[in-house]
Amino acid sequence: MAISFTEENYLKVIHRLSEATSEDISTNAVAELMQTKAASVTDMLRRLAEKGWVNYQKYQGVRLSAEGEKIALSIVRKHRLWEVFLVDKMGFNWDEVHEIAEQLEHIESDQLIHKLDEYLGFPKTDPHGDPIPNKDGILPELAYSHLSDIKANKTCKLMGVAQDSAVFLQLLTKLHLSLGAKLDIQEINEFDRSIFVSINEAAPIFISHEVAKNILVKILA
Amino acid sequence: MAISFTEENYLKVIHRLSEATSEDISTNAVAELMQTKAASVTDMLRRLAEKGWVNYQKYQGVRLSAEGEKIALSIVRKHRLWEVFLVDKMGFNWDEVHEIAEQLEHIESDQLIHKLDEYLGFPKTDPHGDPIPNKDGILPELAYSHLSDIKANKTCKLMGVAQDSAVFLQLLTKLHLSLGAKLDIQEINEFDRSIFVSINEAAPIFISHEVAKNILVKILA
DNA sequence: AATAATTTTTAGATTAACCTAAAAAATAAA
DNA sequence: TTTATTTTTTAGGTTAATCTAAAAATTATT
Numbered sequence: 001m002a003i004s005f006t007e008e009n010y011l012k013v014i015h016r017l018s019e020a021t022s023e024d025i026s027t028n029a030v031a032e033l034m035q036t037k038a039a040s041v042t043d044m045l046r047r048l049a050e051k052g053w054v055n056y057q058k059y060q061g062v063r064l065s066a067e068g069e070k071i072a073l074s075i076v077r078k079h080r081l082w083e084v085f086l087v088d089k090m091g092f093n094w095d096e097v098h099e100i101a102e103q104l105e106h107i108e109s110d111q112l113i114h115k116l117d118e119y120l121g122f123p124k125t126d127p128h129g130d131p132i133p134n135k136d137g138i139l140p141e142l143a144y145s146h147l148s149d150i151k152a153n154k155t156c157k158l159m160g161v162a163q164d165s166a167v168f169l170q171l172l173t174k175l176h177l178s179l180g181a182k183l184d185i186q187e188i189n190e191f192d193r194s195i196f197v198s199i200n201e202a203a204p205i206f207i208s209h210e211v212a213k214n215i216l217v218k219i220l221a
Numbered sequence: 222m223a224i225s226f227t228e229e230n231y232l233k234v235i236h237r238l239s240e241a242t243s244e245d246i247s248t249n250a251v252a253e254l255m256q257t258k259a260a261s262v263t264d265m266l267r268r269l270a271e272k273g274w275v276n277y278q279k280y281q282g283v284r285l286s287a288e289g290e291k292i293a294l295s296i297v298r299k300h301r302l303w304e305v306f307l308v309d310k311m312g313f314n315w316d317e318v319h320e321i322a323e324q325l326e327h328i329e330s331d332q333l334i335h336k337l338d339e340y341l342g343f344p345k346t347d348p349h350g351d352p353i354p355n356k357d358g359i360l361p362e363l364a365y366s367h368l369s370d371i372k373a374n375k376t377c378k379l380m381g382v383a384q385d386s387a388v389f390l391q392l393l394t395k396l397h398l399s400l401g402a403k404l405d406i407q408e409i410n411e412f413d414r415s416i417f418v419s420i421n422e423a424a425p426i427f428i429s430h431e432v433a434k435n436i437l438v439k440i441l442a
Numbered sequence: 443a444a445t446a447a448t449t450t451t452t453a454g455a456t457t458a459a460c461c462t463a464a465a466a467a468a469t470a471a472a
Numbered sequence: 473t474t475t476a477t478t479t480t481t482t483a484g485g486t487t488a489a490t491c492t493a494a495a496a497a498t499t500a501t502t
Contacts, residue, residue: 004458027480043458089340090333100330100333108324259449265490279450279451
């Protein structure tokens with residue numbers, strides 16, 4: 001069945017919200033991410049339900065059906081593969097690719113995506129450390145910790161970010177925090193939970209709790 | 222001013238029709254290429270004229286304005302650069318790329334197109350030999366001849382095709398006719414203007430006038 | 443030049459995606 | 473457990489892009 005760009009975006013947004021919770025997703029939450037009004041969302045949810053892509057009961061919120069989930073994951077897959085392309089092949093920075101990938105994710109050609117995947121060397125994650133679903137829509141669960149949850153004197157590796165906003169990513173770049181960086185947590189300040197951390201053996205720098213919350217790490221020792 | 226995919230496609234179609242003639246373009250001609258009805262075209266032409274992208278007088282046909290021409294050329298540029306990408310980098314055949322490029326041509330990012338151009342080595346033509354407009358919308362005039370117009374005993378080089386349809390391109394591939402091939406015209410048959418031609422020094426093969434009409438060549442000797 | 447044929451435009455509807463304002467349902471507070 | 477607040481839905485409209493059918497303009501033919 002044919003699907004519009006708008007419908008794809010709704011499914012993607014519902015999918016994103018569903019990752020954070022096991023509850024049903026509220027109309028307002030969708031409206032906020034879609035940058036539209038609740039009334040418009042109600043309209044669309046009714047139509048998505050008719051097409052069998054979501055389960056939706058008036059006033060009870062919405063969830064993706066199995067088919068809707070499959071569609072959403074294929075869009076996420078395309079988005080993330082294109083992001084890898086933009087950074088690895090086209091030389092964009094990791095904070096510049098989101099908008100362009102938002103457009104490219106709607107290009108329809110299974111063959112193209114398969115060739116792109118191959119061309120990129122079957123990457124496992126996008127430039128922000130987010131896992132890339134495979135063609136069957138299996139999304140490997142990467143169970144990383146938030147840097148804000150790690151104890152002092154631990155060593156870890158920066159595996160991803162919990163947020164793709166350009167301002168956040170630019171800040172990380174300024175702080176020399178990039179994917180794969182080795183982080184030694186020197187001290188956690190009780191006052192505001194800010195952290196002194198050494199990046200790749202360099203002199204320790206100061207990081208706010210807010211930043212640490214959005215950094216995903218793997219504990220090494 | 223914002224432009225929709227549909228508007229972009231109309232401008233592209235009007236541009237294509239304008240290349241073949243210096244006359245104004247008729248509503249019906251646009252309707253046929255856009256695969257829509259004349260009434261819908263009239264509607265759209267009125268709106269394109271309001272936006273200043275075409276000059277249009279009721280019943281008198283339509284032409285692109287300078288600004289419309291610029292937009293059309295930027296779409297053609299994107300389309301052809303993406304075609305080069307699909308063939309050179311992704312390994313598609315020349316008869317497989319049109320549909321996908323029709324989608325990719327609407328991706329909006331000057332930076333991306335610039336980087337893509339660079340990545341591809343600033344190609345001058347697409348995989349069908351069509352010239353790629355530069356970023357200022359200058360389209361190099363490649364004055365090639367149709368194979369059907371060449372005299373017997375001449376040697377020429379296959380520089381492009383006058384048609385991008387998959388069936389035509391697949392036929393050329395079967396006949397081992399690809400861009401750059403050296404063609405020796407052995408004999409032109411009076412009966413139906415079919416041609417005996419030797420491709421890259423191989424034994425001569427038989428080609429219909431219809432095929433020859435759609436092959437563009439440069440005369441070598 | 444008058445009539446016929448064709449092309450183009452207008453008129454009026456339809457669909458997807460949105461909107462505002464008001465009504466209804468669900469949730470929270472007194 | 474009423475009342476107040478918040479959330480969600482309905483009702484009714486708008487816009488872009490399309491359609492069909494009918495009217496108007498242009499072009500071709502006698």
